[in-house]
Amino acid sequence: MTRHSRGKIMRKNAKRIVSTIRTIPIELSSDIMARVAANSLTDITNVKLSCKVLNEIAEDPYVYQNVSLKKFRVVQWKSLSKEETAFLNKCSEFGNPEFLYRKGVVDYFSRNELDSAYECLRNAASRGHIGALYKNNCGTRNQFVTIPKDMKLHIQKNVGELNNLSQRLYIVVGKGASCDNFVVD
Structure with a gap:
């Protein structure tokens, strides 16, 4: 050959x-x-x-x-590359629940953009993001979505993990903000 x-x-x-x-x-x-x-x-x-x-x-x-966003920090310490920015823009455009949740948390705690934060968290919850499904006692708009009964047991099992995440996010982005723990209705 x-x-x-x-x-x-x-x-x-x-x-x-x-x-x-x-x-x-x-x-x-x-x-x-x-x-x-x-x-x-x-x-x-x-x-x-x-x-x-x-x-x-x-x-x-x-x-x-x-797509998983685990490799991206919630708050970036350095500027993102063009490729990373384009990737995150597509995640935003197509409604990635983790992206929406992170944006909602940062908008709420760091930027004090409450309307944007609630909209992002509401969208993330409607797409099934477990963290966004929790009732958050930080503001006047306490409930983002109604949680179906069959999901409540699953959520209650993860409350401890979510409270730990809440504390870590508070340390990173919530300097000076006051927030109670997440609770399930």
């Missing part, structure tokens, strides 16, 4: 792989990408870099709604 013919075989195989990926329904592909993105920003970035087809699939709004 000559070197030239081997290259043709490899190119044919590469085309088969791409066509195989395209045979998977787009909804299923997006769901798989969203699950990868929910667990690891690094993994979804690597998937996007692997081929054009996967990059296109990973640009689905559903993927951005579910």
Whole structure:
């Protein structure tokens, strides 16, 4: 087998792989990408870099709604790169619940932008963000959304964890703010 013919075989195989990926329904592909993105920003970035087809699939709004923001600080200490800013803008545009929750907390405690904070927290809660589902006793608008009964047990189990998060966020962004613990109605 000559070197030239081997290259043709490899190119044919590469085309088969791409066509195989395209045979998977787009909804299923997006769901798989969203699950990868929910667990690891690094993994979804690597998937996007692997081929054009996967990059296109990973640009689905559903993927951005579910992507993990664990690698991003709540309050940035240095300016973000253009790529990071573009990424977070897409998370905002497509309604990533974690992004909305973080923005709501920062707007409330640091910027004193109450209307923006409540809107972000309400949107995050409507998208199922566990922290935003809690009743927060910090302001006059106490309840962001009504919590379904079946979710209350799940939420009550996580109250301790959320109160710890609340204290950490208070230390980072709430200098001078006063806030009681989160409670479930």
